[in-house]
Amino acid sequence: MSAKQKFYVVWQGYKPGIYTSWPDCEAQIKAFPGARYKSFESKAEAEAALKAGPSAISKAAGPKKVTGTVSRKDIVWDSISVDAACSGNPGVMEYQGVVTKGGEQLFHQKFDLGTNNIGEFLGIVHGLAMLKKEGRNIPIYTDSRTAMKWVRDKKARTKLEHNAKTAYLFELITRAETWLKKNTYSNPILKWETESWGEIPADFGRK
Numbered sequence: 001m002s003a004k005q006k007f008y009v010v011w012q013g014y015k016p017g018i019y020t021s022w023p024d025c026e027a028q029i030k031a032f033p034g035a036r037y038k039s040f041e042s043k044a045e046a047e048a049a050l051k052a053g054p055s056a057i058s059k060a061a062g063p064k065k066v067t068g069t070v071s072r073k074d075i076v077w078d079s080i081s082v083d084a085a086c087s088g089n090p091g092v093m094e095y096q097g098v099v100t101k102g103g104e105q106l107f108h109q110k111f112d113l114g115t116n117n118i119g120e121f122l123g124i125v126h127g128l129a130m131l132k133k134e135g136r137n138i139p140i141y142t143d144s145r146t147a148m149k150w151v152r153d154k155k156a157r158t159k160l161e162h163n164a165k166t167a168y169l170f171e172l173i174t175r176a177e178t179w180l181k182k183n184t185y186s187n188p189i190l191k192w193e194t195e196s197w198g199e200i201p202a203d204f205g206r207k
Contacts, residue, residue, distance in 0.1 A: 084119025
């Protein structure tokens with residue numbers, strides 16, 4: 001009798017997604033700092049879990065159901081963190097990257113008009129390009145699942161209007177998308193667990 005098909009959700013790993021075999025899943029999480037994953041009996045459950053995220057599943061099914069923990073001891077301190085802030089959405093937008101441990105600012109950009117998701121996306125790509133240039137294979141933390149998806153897709157799916165006021169911002173978006181398509185990187189992009197760890201170190205402190 002053949003074993004029942006299982007579906008493995010990887011929330012935090014080298015390549016988050018759904019896998020249909022344990023070896024494929026294991027390849028994404030082995031030696032990955034703070035890996036988050038869980039098996040499901042059906043594809044529908046797995047798809048819903050991937051979309052909901054590990055924190056939501058933990059609340060619904062009990063924390064022991066989700067592999068991995070979200071205590072601060074799981075934070076990879078040898079990393080950088082990025083975040084964005086927007087006065088209105090859209091509105092005046094800025095993003096920055098900082099050293100996760102200590103908060104030293106590494107880069108900062110500000111725009112007259114943008115959205116939070118765009119800032120988060122550009123912050124991740126800015127960090128990836130900087131670390132690649134420096135030859136550093138350390139993780140990047142973000143608290144935006146949308147930006148993480150845009151980076152995986154190599155496409156910023158923004159609905160912001162492209163006009164004279166946003167022309168330069170869209171130029172940078174195109175540059176970022178092109179960089180992702182032309183470059184490879186092995187830096188893990190990790191989700192900052194705000195509920196458990198507090199605000200991301202790159203937060204602008206305006207909430």
